[in-house]
Structures are given as C-alpha cells and as structure tokens.
Amino acid sequence: MSQKITVLMTVVLLGFVAVVGVAIIQVKNLADISARLTSANLPLIHSASNIGFLIQAQYTSAQRIILSNTTESSMSPLLNVVSFNGVEFLESGLLLQQTIAEVETRIRVLASEEGSQHTMVAENKSSLLSILFELRRSTQGYQKKVEAWLQSRPTSANTGAMLSQLSGIEVLTDKYFLAFDEMIKSVNQDTESEVFFEEKIAIGLIILTTLLALVLVLTIMYVIVRNVIAKPLQQLTDTINVFAPLHKVEESEFEKSIILRQDELGRMGRSFNRLKHDLWTQGEDLAKAINEAERANRAKSVFLASASHDLRQPLSAMQMYIAALRQKVESQDIVKIVDDIDAVSVSTTLLLNALLDVSQLEAGAIKPTKENFCVQNLLQSVARAYLPLAEEKGIRLRIVPCHVYLYSDITLVERIISNFVSNALRYTRSGSVLVGCRRRQQHLCIEVMDTGCGIPKHQLAPIFDDFYQLDNKERDRGKGLGLGLAIAKRLSICLDHDIECDSNLGRGSRFAVQVDLGYATMNPNTSTLSNLGVKSLLGERILLIEDNLEVQKASKQLLESWGCVVHCAQDAAEALAWASGASQTIPGLILADHRLPGVANGVEAAQRVCMTLGLDIPTIIVTGDVDDNHIKGIKEQGYLVLCKPVRPAKLRAAISNHL
Structure with a gap:
C-alpha cells in the first residue's frame, strides 16, 4: 500500500513539474505577444490617426489660401481682412509626407525583424505599403495642384473650378486613408485574437497545474493521516463524544494515556482535556449570563411599562388643561399662544408614543x-x-x-x-x-x-x-x-x-x-x-375615577368646559361610597383610569359601581399602559380603551358615542 502511494506521489509530482514548465513557457509567449502588440500595432494606430489629422489640416490650409487670395470681397468679407500665404500649407504638406514616409519605414522594419515573419504586419506588408504609396501620391498631387494655382493669378472666376478639382482629389485621398485605417484596425484585431487564444491556453495550464498540486497535497495528507493520526484520533473521538458542555465527565484511562504521550497526539489530548475543563467553566458562566440576560430583559420590559405609564400621565393632564384653557380664553392673541402650546404638546406626545412603540417592537415585547x-x-x-x-x-x-x-x-x-x-x-x-x-x-x-x-x-x-x-x-x-x-x-x-x-x-x-x-x-x-360624530355634552353626568390628582383636575376642567357635570373619585372605594348615596344622580358614563391604588383596577371599579347602582352604565377605560395584551384584555371585556395621553377631540368623540 505504501509503495503504491509513493509511486502515485512520484507520478503526480513529475506531472506537476512538467505542467508548471509548460505553463511558464506559455505565459512567457503571452508576454512576448503582448509586448509585440504594444511595440508594433499601437504606434501604427497612432500614426494612422496622425496621418488623418494632417490630411484634414492640409485641406483646411488649402481652403484658407484659396479664399484669402480671392479678389472679390463679396465671397468672404471676414477673410478679406486677413491675408493668408502658403507657408502654413507647405509646412502641413511637408509634415504629412514625412509622416507617411515614417510609417512606411516602420512597416518595413517590423516586417523584417527576426521572429516577425508570421506577424499580422508582415503578412499585410504589401497591402499596407501599396495603400500608403497611393495615399502619398494623392496628397502630393493635391499639394502641387494648390501650388500651381497660387503661381498663377488667382481670381474669383477660377476659384470655384479650383475648389471642385480639389474636392475630387480629397474624395480619392479619403478613400485611400480609410482603406489604410481599416487595415490597421484589422491587423490590431487579429493580433488581439491571437493574444486572447494564447491567454486561454495559459489559463488552462495554470488551472491544470493547480489541480495537480491539490491532488499532490491531498495524497500527502492522506498518507500522514492514515499512518500516523487516524486510529489514535478515532479512539480520542470516541472519548470526546461522551462529553457535554454542561455535564462534567472524568478522564477515562485511555484519555489519561493519551495525555501522557509526548508526541503531537499527546499535545492534542492535553489540549482537549484543557478545553473540556474550560467548556465546563464557560458552561456555568453561560448559564449565569442567560439568567442575567433574562432578568435584564424582564427589567427592561418593566421599565418600558413604567416609563410609558409615568410619562403619559403628565402629558395627558397637559393636553386636557390646554383644551380647557382654550374654552375659557377670549383674546385671539392668547388663543394663538394656547394653540402653539397645544402643537408642542401634541408633537411631544407623538414622539413619545412613537419611540415607546419602536422600543417595544425592537425589544420583542x-x-x-x-x-x-x-x-x-x-x-x-x-x-x-x-x-x-x-x-x-x-x-x-x-x-x-x-x-x-x-x-x-x-x-x-x-x-x-x-x-x-x-x-x-x-x-x-x-x-x-x-x-x-x-x-x-x-x-x-x-x-x-x-x-x-x-x-x-x-x-x-x-x-x-x-x-x-x-x-x-x-x-x-x-x-x-x-x-x-x-x-x-x-x-x-x-x-x-x-x-x-x-x-x-x-x-x-x-x-x-x-x-x-x-x-x-x-x-x-x-x-x-x-x-359616529360629536354631540353636545351639556348637562351630561360623568363619574371620573382617576388617582393622579393632576390628571383628575385637568380632566374635570376639560369635561366641565364641555358642559358636563363631573363627580370625581380617586379609587374604587371612593367611587363606591359616592355611588351608594347617589341614587338620584345616576351618571350617564363612567370614565375610569385602569391603574388605580388598591386591589381593584378601573374595570373592576366600574363594575362595582354598576352593581351598586343596579344599572349597566357605559364605561370608557383610560390607561397609560400600552401593552397590546393588556389593552386586548380590557377590550375583550367589552370596554372601549383610550391610551394616554388622550387627545381632547378623541375623548369628546368617544364620550359622545357612548352616552
């Protein structure tokens, strides 16, 4: 078995070395081709662009010369102001001829270099030089035509004919230039295709090299694991499987023997033993942390509920005070101030409600x-x-x-x-x-x-x-x-x-x-x-059960500003005491806070008052505890629930529809 593995490793290693060598050669070829593209094709493309620019410059200079030497001012009043000569035209023509000659020389040099016999430039050398020859002859003819016209006496009469002749030469020149430009682009595209093909071959060889290296590594690891680690590790794994983080397990005899070994497996056994004791300690700490997190979560829920109730109470009282104050103020300036105060109060209420809602949702409450x-x-x-x-x-x-x-x-x-x-x-x-x-x-x-x-x-x-x-x-x-x-x-x-x-x-x-x-x-x-709607509340009797004196006072003033007759109580006992002696003044509605001092809440207080009076009196429960389960429990008993702080308009609408 070991001999077979050794032979396999040798074959894989030799194959790996061979493929790496081929990949290196292919990458070198790719680099050479890319360098040839950079040193040959790119300058040719740039030269073609430069020739096109110089041809256009020759056209422009010729037209300026012809128009500037026209005797009739009506042809171009602006050009009569400036006199052009042929210097610019001669310079552009000379530069164009030099550029074409340089491109021809570059093509001959690239085609004759060692190792360049099969390049795209070498294969298209004859066509490129032929087109450049025709292009040079055309531009030279163009230049001679203009020079001959300048040596004669130019007049406005022969200007049109001259421009027509030049236009014909321009068409022929553009034809040769476009043919040259297209051939240069074709050569460049063919070279890029060759580079792309070589690149794919190089990538394929690199991938193959990587796979062979992976096979080699896996083979070596298999030998090591099989002959050195597998069996002892299996026995150690059997020991590990009986361990649980929160269940303390003593060391077995085999584990003790592993710990005493001085090789790598012994170090692993000692590490596992230390890890087992650490997990046991961490398990105890984790259990404590879970209990602490649950306690903190409960405390947070209690805090949210308390903060919700305690913060809503003064806001509810403030809004009722503001609504009651608006009923008693006659000055428009003061009414405006009261409206501004109400706007701030409403904004604060909305912000508080929204933030508490978001907090409860984020907390999963x-x-x-x-x-x-x-x-x-x-x-x-x-x-x-x-x-x-x-x-x-x-x-x-x-x-x-x-x-x-x-x-x-x-x-x-x-x-x-x-x-x-x-x-x-x-x-x-x-x-x-x-x-x-x-x-x-x-x-x-x-x-x-x-x-x-x-x-x-x-x-x-x-x-x-x-x-x-x-x-x-x-x-x-x-x-x-x-x-x-x-x-x-x-x-x-x-x-x-x-x-x-x-x-x-x-x-x-x-x-x-x-x-x-x-x-x-x-x-x-x-x-x-x-x-649904808002009705008159004049003369309506309302029993208000509210333990917070500020909220009670504000609610009473607001209800009385609407024309209601209000009887107040702070808890269930006080409400029952009033109901026992109020047989001739039965309230039309009970408005009760849900959280009251003593054992009875608002619902129970309202129920006891109804039992005492022997009547089913409409009841509205007001609460600062906005927990959904709490509100749902009240609604399931058949009561309308209003959450503090209550908007006065909403309170009046609720009272109107329950009386």
Whole structure:
C-alpha cells in the first residue's frame, strides 16, 4: 500500500513539474505577444490617426489660401481682412509626407525583424505599403495642384473650378486613408485574437497545474493521516463524544494515556482535556449570563411599562388643561399662544408614543395574539378615532363597510391601519381619504387611499425607514416624526402580513395590508358607522375615577368646559361610597383610569359601581399602559380603551358615542 502511494506521489509530482514548465513557457509567449502588440500595432494606430489629422489640416490650409487670395470681397468679407500665404500649407504638406514616409519605414522594419515573419504586419506588408504609396501620391498631387494655382493669378472666376478639382482629389485621398485605417484596425484585431487564444491556453495550464498540486497535497495528507493520526484520533473521538458542555465527565484511562504521550497526539489530548475543563467553566458562566440576560430583559420590559405609564400621565393632564384653557380664553392673541402650546404638546406626545412603540417592537415585547374578528369592528374603531381630525381639516373620511371575518391580531392590525390613515390625513390638504377592503383569494386587502400630494417612485421604499420624511429637512414636528410607517412595517413583519404601497405624484397614494381570512364568531359586533360624530355634552353626568390628582383636575376642567357635570373619585372605594348615596344622580358614563391604588383596577371599579347602582352604565377605560395584551384584555371585556395621553377631540368623540 505504501509503495503504491509513493509511486502515485512520484507520478503526480513529475506531472506537476512538467505542467508548471509548460505553463511558464506559455505565459512567457503571452508576454512576448503582448509586448509585440504594444511595440508594433499601437504606434501604427497612432500614426494612422496622425496621418488623418494632417490630411484634414492640409485641406483646411488649402481652403484658407484659396479664399484669402480671392479678389472679390463679396465671397468672404471676414477673410478679406486677413491675408493668408502658403507657408502654413507647405509646412502641413511637408509634415504629412514625412509622416507617411515614417510609417512606411516602420512597416518595413517590423516586417523584417527576426521572429516577425508570421506577424499580422508582415503578412499585410504589401497591402499596407501599396495603400500608403497611393495615399502619398494623392496628397502630393493635391499639394502641387494648390501650388500651381497660387503661381498663377488667382481670381474669383477660377476659384470655384479650383475648389471642385480639389474636392475630387480629397474624395480619392479619403478613400485611400480609410482603406489604410481599416487595415490597421484589422491587423490590431487579429493580433488581439491571437493574444486572447494564447491567454486561454495559459489559463488552462495554470488551472491544470493547480489541480495537480491539490491532488499532490491531498495524497500527502492522506498518507500522514492514515499512518500516523487516524486510529489514535478515532479512539480520542470516541472519548470526546461522551462529553457535554454542561455535564462534567472524568478522564477515562485511555484519555489519561493519551495525555501522557509526548508526541503531537499527546499535545492534542492535553489540549482537549484543557478545553473540556474550560467548556465546563464557560458552561456555568453561560448559564449565569442567560439568567442575567433574562432578568435584564424582564427589567427592561418593566421599565418600558413604567416609563410609558409615568410619562403619559403628565402629558395627558397637559393636553386636557390646554383644551380647557382654550374654552375659557377670549383674546385671539392668547388663543394663538394656547394653540402653539397645544402643537408642542401634541408633537411631544407623538414622539413619545412613537419611540415607546419602536422600543417595544425592537425589544420583542409585543407578541401577537391572533383570533377571528369582523373587520367592521376595526373600521368602526378607526373611523371613531379619526373622524374629528378629518372634520377639523375639512377632509372627507369615507369608510366602506365590510363584514368579512379575518384571522389576526385586531389591535396590531388596527395600529397599522391607523398609521396609514394618520399619514393620509397629514399629507392631504383637500379632497378625501377612503378606507375600504378588497378580497384576494385567501386574504383581505385593507386599503387606505387619499388624494394628497403623492410620493415619488424612488422614495416608496425609504419611507418605511425610521425618521424618514418627505420634504421635511427642517424636522418640523407638525409634519410628523417619520416613525408611523416604520412602526407599521415592523408590525406587519411581526404579524407576517404583506404591506403594499403605490402612489401617483400629485394625485394621491395607496397603502394596504393583506390579512388572512377567518371565520364568523358567535357575537359579531357589526354596528354601523352612521352614529359616529360629536354631540353636545351639556348637562351630561360623568363619574371620573382617576388617582393622579393632576390628571383628575385637568380632566374635570376639560369635561366641565364641555358642559358636563363631573363627580370625581380617586379609587374604587371612593367611587363606591359616592355611588351608594347617589341614587338620584345616576351618571350617564363612567370614565375610569385602569391603574388605580388598591386591589381593584378601573374595570373592576366600574363594575362595582354598576352593581351598586343596579344599572349597566357605559364605561370608557383610560390607561397609560400600552401593552397590546393588556389593552386586548380590557377590550375583550367589552370596554372601549383610550391610551394616554388622550387627545381632547378623541375623548369628546368617544364620550359622545357612548352616552
């Protein structure tokens, strides 16, 4: 076996050396051909270009001489001012003849050099010299014709005839030059083809050399591995297979014997033994790190929830104070200041909501809970939220009813559609925004179409990036933050839904999301949208349950500015105490914060008040915790949920439609 391997290695090595030698010779030939191309063909091409330039210069000089020596001024008034002589013409003609002679000499030298008998230049020597001879005779005749005309007395009468004769010579000269130029290019192309062929042969030999070298290396490695390492390594591998990173294994007798060896395998055994103990230590550290990461992730989720709730509370109070203040201010100057404050408040609210949404999506805190639902409920919720804003801007918000059932997370899909509608209202100055559905096989495409400014084609993809906005380099917060579509894109990925976007610049845009079809449930809530709107709240009694005194005070002032009669409570116990003695003043609506002190939350407090009064009172739950599962749990109990900070217009619309 060893003798066969040795013979094989010898044959491979000899073949390798032979192919390397041939490859080196071929590469040298390729270099010689390339050098010959550079030293022969390129100068000829340059010379042909130079001859063409000199011929044109001869033509130009001859025409200037003829026109400048014409006696009649009417032929060229400008040329009469400057008098031309024949010096320039004679110099260009002399230079042309010298250049043609140099090219002829170069062709003869290249064709007679040693080793050049079979080159393209040598094979086409006769044709090239013949064409150059005719070219030289033609240009000489041209020059003599002009010189003879100059020695006579040029007049305007014989100028036309002279130009006609010269034109005929020019045609013949151009014919010879084009033939020479084409032949030079053909010689160059043939030489390049020869170089390309030699190059392919050289590359093929180099590849063959590489393959033989690879075979040689693999053969040597096979011999070494087979005779020296394979069997001991197999036994060591059997020992390794019983080891797990988090399961400590003692050294076997064979492993101990390997460790005591002083050769390469012994060093490998000792390295493996050290690696095994390191893996055991790292496994323990990894388990600790995983526990720490899980703890940090839980802490981050708690922080996001706490920060969300704590930051939304003062913003909600501020917006209600601003809305209440606007109701009481009569001076237009002060109203303008209040509007500016409201704009800053809204911008801050949008930024906070968007950043918290992005943080939750990046952290993976939002987990979709898919269920069957009627898309009409989603459309109704979107209409209720954005009809006041559309009416304020004078835009018609049209909702096409649809009673198809879908299978997805209704809260997350609603957030996607809400972002589409919000964008459409923001970038539509006049006209309408349409929300409708289109069925596509096993999906329902929910579409939002507007008559706004439209989006350029090259910006349809970047608009889904974070903080990307069209025509808002100054970062005007009144134009949004550039996070709405980015959040919609993240939510679609989370739900595994496709988003579509197309637009016509200046005519409007269309955004859509495809949702899987579902099936009907037992309680289809398919109320119409006809009753959505803002009604008068004068004299309406409202029970406000809010533990944050600033938010409670601001909410009360806002509700009273709308004409409501407000009763306040800080927790469930205080609300029950008021309800027990309020049989003659039953509230028309309960507005409760969800997070209340004590054991009862807002939903439980509202339920206890209803039980005490013996009535089913409409209830709206307001919360600063925007976790989707939290909001979904409240909605599943049949309550409308508003997330803090609540826009006053949205709050009024919700109250109007629930009373």
